[in-house]
Amino acid sequence: MGDEHELTHRDEWAIQCMQRQLLVLEDEAARAADPRAWLALERHAHSYARHLGTWLAKDRIFPGARAEIHRHAADLAAYEDRARREVADVDPATLDAARAALGIRVAVIGKGGAGKTVITSTLSRLLARTGRKVFAADLDVNPGLAISLGLPPTEAGLPPDAVEEHPGSIYGWQLTGAMRPIDVVEKFAAVAPDGVRFLGLGKIGPSIEGAGPQKTAAKQSVAALVHLLLGIGEADWDVLADLEAGPTTPFERYHAFSDDVVVVVGPAWRSAMTARRLLPMAEDRRVTIVNNRFRDEPDHPGLPARFRIPFDPDLAEAERQGLPPLDACPDSPAIAEISKLAALFAAPPGRRGPTSYQEVPV
Amino acid sequence: MKIAVCGKGGSGKSTISGALARHLARQGHKVVALDCDPNPNLGISLGVPREEVESMKPILNALLDSGHTHKDPKIEAEVLLGRYGVDAPEGIRLVATGKIERPSDACLCCGSHNTTRQFFGELGADDRIVIADLEAGLNDLIWAKPGADDVVLAVTEGSAKSVEIARRACRLAEELGVSRIIGIANRTVSDVDAKRIAEELGVETFTIPEDRAIEDADHLGVAAMDADPSAPAVTAIGELARIITS
Numbered sequence: 001m002g003d004e005h006e007l008t009h010r011d012e013w014a015i016q017c018m019q020r021q022l023l024v025l026e027d028e029a030a031r032a033a034d035p036r037a038w039l040a041l042e043r044h045a046h047s048y049a050r051h052l053g054t055w056l057a058k059d060r061i062f063p064g065a066r067a068e069i070h071r072h073a074a075d076l077a078a079y080e081d082r083a084r085r086e087v088a089d090v091d092p093a094t095l096d097a098a099r100a101a102l103g104i105r106v107a108v109i110g111k112g113g114a115g116k117t118v119i120t121s122t123l124s125r126l127l128a129r130t131g132r133k134v135f136a137a138d139l140d141v142n143p144g145l146a147i148s149l150g151l152p153p154t155e156a157g158l159p160p161d162a163v164e165e166h167p168g169s170i171y172g173w174q175l176t177g178a179m180r181p182i183d184v185v186e187k188f189a190a191v192a193p194d195g196v197r198f199l200g201l202g203k204i205g206p207s208i209e210g211a212g213p214q215k216t217a218a219k220q221s222v223a224a225l226v227h228l229l230l231g232i233g234e235a236d237w238d239v240l241a242d243l244e245a246g247p248t249t250p251f252e253r254y255h256a257f258s259d260d261v262v263v264v265v266g267p268a269w270r271s272a273m274t275a276r277r278l279l280p281m282a283e284d285r286r287v288t289i290v291n292n293r294f295r296d297e298p299d300h301p302g303l304p305a306r307f308r309i310p311f312d313p314d315l316a317e318a319e320r321q322g323l324p325p326l327d328a329c330p331d332s333p334a335i336a337e338i339s340k341l342a343a344l345f346a347a348p349p350g351r352r353g354p355t356s357y358q359e360v361p362v
Numbered sequence: 363m364k365i366a367v368c369g370k371g372g373s374g375k376s377t378i379s380g381a382l383a384r385h386l387a388r389q390g391h392k393v394v395a396l397d398c399d400p401n402p403n404l405g406i407s408l409g410v411p412r413e414e415v416e417s418m419k420p421i422l423n424a425l426l427d428s429g430h431t432h433k434d435p436k437i438e439a440e441v442l443l444g445r446y447g448v449d450a451p452e453g454i455r456l457v458a459t460g461k462i463e464r465p466s467d468a469c470l471c472c473g474s475h476n477t478t479r480q481f482f483g484e485l486g487a488d489d490r491i492v493i494a495d496l497e498a499g500l501n502d503l504i505w506a507k508p509g510a511d512d513v514v515l516a517v518t519e520g521s522a523k524s525v526e527i528a529r530r531a532c533r534l535a536e537e538l539g540v541s542r543i544i545g546i547a548n549r550t551v552s553d554v555d556a557k558r559i560a561e562e563l564g565v566e567t568f569t570i571p572e573d574r575a576i577e578d579a580d581h582l583g584v585a586a587m588d589a590d591p592s593a594p595a596v597t598a599i600g601e602l603a604r605i606i607t608s
Contacts, residue, residue, distance in 0.1 A: 112371010269583025322522025
């Protein structure tokens, strides 16, 4: 029945997205010269597959492209298999080393006000200080990450050159096809302190004239930024994203690019309730629970924290003034704890501890 | 009267919405509390027991469970309120628009926004007060689309990021034609702080003091109003209720 459905602009856009993904993977396969590159390719194909999960689940989303969506799922799985076969005979020590040299992919989620942005920004800068290439994206339409990184809040959105209008795109806009995602980052991302590269969504305003309320100025670039994050397959880049408060953006799988999910929890009962609701959104990823702003309260039931960032008046003052915590209070206990989180992500994956949320002991 | 409460995540929207609803109800008003957060938790601040808040079925989830689809005729907001609302203390009727429980179970996200729009637009408010606790950020304000007769509360705590979002909310409410926009400087520690926020927001601004009692209640997941009715912040919200209705 899906085959008889008339192909709309949206369907065509979806098909074009999937074709582009295969071109990217084929290009990566052609250039893959070492085990790390194959591991990166396997991961990249898997990220695309995660994202495709949303399209597979919502059968109304692109009704004319259902057959292509299912075929794409198989194509992506084939790339994952091929990458795994390529490294099947590599000795374990070499493979571990390759895995350890792979850039990280981290999404930070939690209730509003939990501390996602402070953690994402500080973590990004600490990683960059050790010489890593770091790209940090703000997936929240309300600016925050720029400020916490130490950039003016205006320096945020994807530039016009990187985004083009497309009648089929979910929000009417998409990433321009001419550039590779990593080129967009290298060319357009703002350079934050410590060399972190940054992009956000730009400003939110009233509806664009004639468009529905969902087509706000900021929403123009949501689809573009999500696809930018998904498109970065480079093995040597760390990619981090600060997600909008609550479950909406994880629900939409804006964090499809990530391998690791950091769930930030405050001491309030509602913050814990939110975190428990968010855990399933981590799906197959490694989960790290971080308690933030705790005084002497125990962990919330069912949410064993890996890190406990203490309540820190110096950090609160930095927030009040809109200063990056890493500059305003570099020696504070809160920064010390976030440094441990950075050390965890700099460690080889095998040493990063518990993996998916199903393994979090209750 | 309809009141839309917006602001950054963690600024105190739900705490204020809940306590404000309770005060208004005590002052003799009929109150409907609308939880527009896809992570619904307004019930906590209203004094609904935690377990009940957890098991509460928001409108969209209930409709989906009953096999209702977007192709079926739209059900009036008033009917939905009667069917899926729950009773909160002081005769308040509480209803949540939608809850996101797992990735991509249906198009709940756009759906809950549409429900927010439908409820905020449709519910009559001649003889009662509707308080909508909106999702964090500004997007939901566009969906709720308050108009000339409505009140917008732009809530912020002292951080620069939170003030910036409240400032944008005020400008957005102005563009939407809202006549009464009240800034809420929440958790203020000093008059200087309150004055700075009022200046940045550029609208009439009401101050709620920092109050450990609110935090303590929040840790337990109970309403501040029940835990410590005489707490300074709770008293201040009572004053806010009088100002809004006067």
